[in-house]
Amino acid sequence: MKEFLDTVAAEPKPDFWYGLPHGYLQLDLQPSPEGIQEVARQIRTLPDDVRDRADQVFRLYAFVLTMLRSQDVMGCALGMHPDEHGGATLSVLTVSTVPTSGANPDAVLLQMMGTGADNGIVPVELPVGTGYLLETERTTVAPTAPPEGQEGPGLGTVWQGTVAIPVPRTSSIITVQLVTASVELADDYRGVLLGIARTVTFDDPAAPEPDPVGDVPGPYGRSPFG
Template sequence: MNTTAAPSGDAASGAAEPAFWYGIPHGYAKLDLDPPRERIEQLVRVLNTLPAEQRAQASQVLQFYAGMVTTLNAQNVHMCAVGYHPDDDGTIVTSTLTISTVPTSGHNAKLVIASLAGTAADDPDTGMRPLELPCGLGYLAEEKKRTVAPGRDPESLEGPLRGDVWQGTVAVTGSGTPDIIVLQLVTPALHLADVYRDILLGVARTLTFTDPTKPVPTPDKPPAGSAEAVMRNDFG
């Protein structure tokens, strides 16, 4: 997995300090949720040079991407990645992995998670189950549902495309953030639900509120900037 970080606070505020870190599985490509204006303008210029038929198709794709980015940012999504993996029959199966934060509106996030995890333990028929993760207590929820698929104008006479998907959700919180962190994986490959559940849980187990790039403090080497480190520097 490739380790990456999520910024603390509102992504639009330009906050640079990460609040938590996580790994992205192989086979997933991250979408740029904050594309530079220059890149969009360049895409529009390229689009305008295409033949009329190709230009119309490319315009729909660009509009879909712009709308999706706007929606994801409005929902506090910090990361969105699309997965492409070969199936046993030689076809390609797709999935979408997102990591977002949900404010608790003044409530204690740990208490909220503990309450939901307790509900999952007491009533397994809810489709939820509690999780003990390295970063803390969380829960897993999964369901199969019918949803609107991209690819057709929802206002057309034929109506929107619909398809069945498997959706897995992990929610967790920790000392690094007052919010609930939500990891969600969605795929139309219902027959691979067990595989994608393992992928989702694998990502959840990488979630950490401690910067993995920093060295682990040891008794012989206290954290930089700590009182003990300062005293050692001053007194040898």
């Protein structure tokens, strides 16, 4: 899960880019009602052996869209990876920006996340500077079918990991967040989260290479996008 497939530009304004790992699909955050209905229709026509899994993914997609409507999310991707039992583990990746209205983003970030010695915040060194890792487990609405006989949605425990990156030049904070119900795989998903955070860049990977003429010869750093 730690290999990267695509480079994703933050939407709508590409102030930064990040790598999208294998097994993750970038989601349309503004789907049309007709598009959603068509996906639901296609799921109903699938064979029995894959319909339940596809329906679970569709429910997760709908859950994520509902959750993100009130947030300033720049990008979202759904991860689906095989587990050791022949099933699949699901996760949701979101990338957001939080404006700090001209204030020092480092100070705002520490105030938001808490300043106690036991707050669980771990500084991590990234190519773009120092980020801050925070992990939590919480009970929330489960993005799966409710238990049989229950009308309302079920509840479940999820692991949530967040890397917050202060950006002084834009007075903002980039947050890279990964959420999964596979709490037992928290160590693996932490590695995925940190891998994504290390690909965050303010340089357009699609920009042409600078003219090497006149440059001092020397080793070149490897791009996080390959």
